[in-house]
Amino acid sequence: MNENENSQLEAAVDHELKALPNLRAPQTLLPRVMAVIEQRALLPWYRRAWQTWPRALQVVSMLILLVAFAGLCFGSWQLVHASAVTSAASEASGWFRMLSRTLSTLGVLVNALALVVRSLGPLVLFGIMAALLLGYFACVGFGTLYVRLAFARR
Amino acid sequence: MTDAQEFETFMRNYQGMVFSTAMRLLANQAEAEDVAQDVFLKAYERFSELRQSKTVGGWLKTVATNMSLNHLSRYRSRWSFFSDLWGKGREEDDDAQIEFPASNDVEADVAQSERRELVEQALRTMPAAQRVPLVLFHLEGLQYDEIAAKLGVSLGKVKTDIFRGRETLRRKLRLKLGDADLIDAV
Numbered sequence: 001m002n003e004n005e006n007s008q009l010e011a012a013v014d015h016e017l018k019a020l021p022n023l024r025a026p027q028t029l030l031p032r033v034m035a036v037i038e039q040r041a042l043l044p045w046y047r048r049a050w051q052t053w054p055r056a057l058q059v060v061s062m063l064i065l066l067v068a069f070a071g072l073c074f075g076s077w078q079l080v081h082a083s084a085v086t087s088a089a090s091e092a093s094g095w096f097r098m099l100s101r102t103l104s105t106l107g108v109l110v111n112a113l114a115l116v117v118r119s120l121g122p123l124v125l126f127g128i129m130a131a132l133l134l135g136y137f138a139c140v141g142f143g144t145l146y147v148r149l150a151f152a153r154r
Numbered sequence: 155m156t157d158a159q160e161f162e163t164f165m166r167n168y169q170g171m172v173f174s175t176a177m178r179l180l181a182n183q184a185e186a187e188d189v190a191q192d193v194f195l196k197a198y199e200r201f202s203e204l205r206q207s208k209t210v211g212g213w214l215k216t217v218a219t220n221m222s223l224n225h226l227s228r229y230r231s232r233w234s235f236f237s238d239l240w241g242k243g244r245e246e247d248d249d250a251q252i253e254f255p256a257s258n259d260v261e262a263d264v265a266q267s268e269r270r271e272l273v274e275q276a277l278r279t280m281p282a283a284q285r286v287p288l289v290l291f292h293l294e295g296l297q298y299d300e301i302a303a304k305l306g307v308s309l310g311k312v313k314t315d316i317f318r319g320r321e322t323l324r325r326k327l328r329l330k331l332g333d334a335d336l337i338d339a340v
Contacts, residue, residue, distance in 0.1 A: 006317075013320045016273050016327065017292040022170035023177055023274070026187050029169055033194045034162060051199060 161201055165194055171211065172218045178289045179222040181278045189225055193218045219294055223304060226282065276326040284319035287312050 045053055053061070079085060117125065172193050176186035196217060197204055204210050277285055287305065290296045296304070302312045 025169035025173035
């Protein structure tokens with residue numbers, strides 16, 4: 001298709017689509033929305049969206065949040081400077097020692113695995129990779145087949 | 155008039171537009187109705203601002219578009235791979251399911267309302283990958299780069315999908331190029 005035909009097609013499709021009037025909404029839409037609105041109106045204020053709360057409650061809730069946040073900041077600052085923190089830090093370092101031991105064990109295991117892979121040779125490795133690929137494509141194929149069957153028009 | 159009554163009138167005025175926007179993007183009546191419901195519930199939360207706004211139509215259209223796209227990405231992305239594979243084989247079959255008269259001057263013979271129904275049907279049966287960018291471009295007036303940003307795909311893919319979408323419509327509607335009379339007669 002050349003440039004001229006392409007722009008003609010664009011104009012024709014544009015004409016077709018822009019000529020479409022609005023569809024008629026299902027008759028159930030309006031009652032559904034009004035029912036949800038009525039249901040929401042029956043809920044107590046604290047179970048509704050914050051934007052719909054009475055203005056005074058919005059202000060009070062915002063103040064409470066601000067006070068809570070300030071308290072959290074102040075508490076954290078006090079905690080960092082407390083003497084009990086030093087002993088807690090030494091206890092935490094014990095945990096880190098254990099973590100480093102676990103990591104070194106994992107490193108040894110990975111090295112052992114690398115040795116095994118090297119000793120297997122390239123043919124076996126290619127075989128394993130081919131089997132994995134085959135499995136992957138079998139999954140894709142069966143998945144497609146199942147989707148086609150499930151959505152097939154009857 | 156109470157708030158609820160006023161909102162009901164407001165909804166009657168705009169429900170067709172909101173539903174059409176969702177329906178043409180989702181191509182599924184139940185899902186489009188769900189999205190339209192969410193759009194109006196959101197509108198109700200801001201009704202005090204919206205009732206005086208002159209751009210309320212645009213606001214509703216934008217929210218309906220964004221919610222439809224969110225719906226598509228949330229509920230259908232996991233199937234997109236398979237549906238794309240499926241869609242390729244299906245495009246050819248769809249032509250047979252829409253019944254066109256055999257005549258070459260089909261557009262001249264079919265009444266306008268029937269013609270529009272055919273366009274709607276063609277849109278509904280088109281693969282989502284083509285329909286969504288096509289609708290965003292022609293009906294929502296978005297530019298290629300805006301569509302690419304909204305859908306999170308490359309500019310090239312958007313152009314290709316829109317081109318394919320037009321081709322699909324041309325095939326389904328038997329649009330003839332270079333024949334001004336036929337296009338005007340539509």
